[in-house]
Amino acid sequence: MSVKNRVPFINVRLLWRAGVLVPGVAGEFGPDAPQGFEAARLWAPHTAHCVDDDGGGEWRMGMKPPAAVRSIDRAINSVTAVVVVAMMVHVTVHALSRFLFQAPLPVTNELIEYMYMPIVALLGIPSALLQREHIVATLFTERMTVANAVFFRALGAVIGVVVSAAWAFFGAREATHNMEIQAVAGISAVTIWPIYFIVPIVFTILAALYAYNAVMIIRNNEPDPDLLLEKAAES
Template identity: 50%
Template sequence: MLRFNRVLDRWLTITTAAAIIVMMVHIVVHALARSLFDAPIYGTNEIVEYWYLPIVALLGIPAGQLQKEHITVTMVVDRARSATAAVLKIFACILGALVSLAFAWFGLMKALENTAIGSTADVSAIITWPVYYLVPIVFVLLAVLYILDAVVIARTGRPDPDLDPGEPTETDWEDRTY
């Protein structure tokens, strides 16, 4: 499972970084072409708004879950016994998976609707319907990550599963001895 998390984290990071780099190059070339040659690239604003930004934003959701960087409130779990905390975390993971699957279902319905009408960006002819399929993919992936966390918590009995992608955390630095 740890290998899956590392591969997925690397893939999400590389894909997101590539989208950001391509977006920046696209914007710079557009600005230079507009300024120097008075010939801007058609639909740059729409491509950035409807393609690059959703890719970057949506892929950050499972990446945050993999790296345990989402905001969590741990008032109850921190004060509970380990077994109780594990049960509460499993419940939270199952709830997170169900909510993620609901978002995936809603996203799939919107993607199919946008495919049927051939959705485009505002008044331009740039197609946008393929990007809508990223929503169900991302949220199904997030549900899988929640389920994997719940399985690891159930197997180990520890409320904080160690499924990090190999990056040292703050506590790793504090626990080192020299």
């Protein structure tokens, strides 16, 4: 795969700075420019698609995603990374302490079950949607005309908004109830009620992302838009 461009290299940078994506083309970025899709990520990181010499993909015109979407993606990735690292360190210290000193760290299992894993699992849901790593059944839509596929994918996104909003609402009620009773983990004294609020937070974000997804589908007339506009389209 090679990334090509019909416009002068300086214009590529100007378009990137202006927030406009680069249309697809012929001619390399330049003799000293990196080759392949990484060149697109380096010189025009907000481009939606790249050109495949084997006949697939093309550059798409469009704007940078809203700052809120990019901020959500960065925040989710940062929090998830911190929690995963913290869990790994905690488990490692727990195992070493039990093996070397016969004194395992207390309430490790409760913290993993009621704190670390729920955060990682729930944050993975909006992250999968943003990164286009969620499971999509295209058995019917891929056989439809573009107009029909756009309609049904937009309808699916709207249903996603409704379902996510419902989960956020009932999750908030459950979180409030657990706060009132000061819920703890099993028979231990570990307070776990704050973690219940991750459910309404995550599903509120997910509802907003589904709404944005629906707008992108209709505006771009594309059944499967890239919400971050940074990945290569499938050939």
